Amino acid sequence: LSCPLIIDGGWLLHQLTTLSGFETYADVALQYLKLVLPKSGNRKVIFVLDGYASSTKGHEHQRRTKAFCSDIALKSTTLCTVPKKRLLSNSKNKHELIKLLADVFTQRGIEVHIAKR
Numbered sequence: 001l002s003c004p005l006i007i008d009g010g011w012l013l014h015q016l017t018t019l020s021g022f023e024t025y026a027d028v029a030l031q032y033l034k035l036v037l038p039k040s041g042n043r044k045v046i047f048v049l050d051g052y053a054s055s056t057k058g059h060e061h062q063r064r065t066k067a068f069c070s071d072i073a074l075k076s077t078t079l080c081t082v083p084k085k086r087l088l089s090n091s092k093n094k095h096e097l098i099k100l101l102a103d104v105f106t107q108r109g110i111e112v113h114i115a116k117r
Helices: 009-013 025-040 056-064 084-088 091-107
Strands: 005-008 045-049 111-114
Touching (some): 009 025
C-alpha cells in the first residue's frame, strides 16, 4: 500500500516560469501534466488547488497593477499570446487556467480538489 502523491496547485503553477514556446493553453496544460506524472510513479495523484475566486480586494489590486491583463477566454484551443506573469495578474484568468488544468488532469485519472471560498 503506497501513500498518494498530493500536488499543491499553487506550487505547480510556479513550476513553469514562462508560457513562451507553447502554441495553445492545451499545450501548457500538458506540460504541467508532464511535470506531475514522473513524480507519481505508480501512486495515486491528488491535485489540490485554491479556487482563486475573485474578490473586491483582488479587483482593487488588479486596478493598481501596471501589468494587469484583461480577461481571456481561456480554452484549450486559445493561443498563448500573453506572458505568464501578466496572465496570472488577473484572478479570473488564473481561475480559468486552474479549471483547464483540472479538466486535463481529471481526463488523465488524477483526482482534483478545488477549494471553494
